[in-house]
Amino acid sequence: MRFAPLYILSFQVTQTKKISEAFSLNRKYRRYEDIVSIPDRLRWRRHELGLLQKEVAAKIGVTRSVYNSLETGEVDSCDPAVMDKLAALYGIPVSDLLDDYHRFLLNGQGQAIQALRASLNMTRAQFADHLHTGVRNIQAWETEQKTISKRMWEAHFKKRT
DSSP: OOOOOOOOOOOOSSSSGGGHHHHHHHHHHHSSSGGHHHHHHHHHHHHHHHOOOHHHHHHHTOOOOHHHHHHHHSSSSOOHHHHHHHHHHHHHOGGGGGHHHHHHHHHHHHHHHHHHHHHTOOOHHHHHHHHTTOOHHHHHHHHSOOOOOOOHHHHHTTTGG
């Protein structure tokens, strides 16, 4: 009698057509801690729990297309409540699901922007001129009435965080 070697994945897969994606993730990463990409972290945890995208979406209260956009990295911003639910479902800290921009927002964009403006010893008007935006935007960002765009953050704040 001959035996064939058994290949064991580190997480269960629920559908045959999803085996190739799970197998690819398992080959690319040996453990969750090795994953840098947020979309890959989401896919890894979902496969580890043996869930489909539509099941995860239902559990966190979003549509499948919204969840799919998270797994593909097609979304610039996501509702913090959704990220909290996702982190709870996957049993990981919410910071594992946030890039530098979203950490900037989570940690208080207003204080960070005020601190930078103060370190440059500028008034709001001077700072607005420096960033090529309006004073109302600066005021809204500092009071967190408005979220700074990812593009503006990348241009002026990313290198400072």
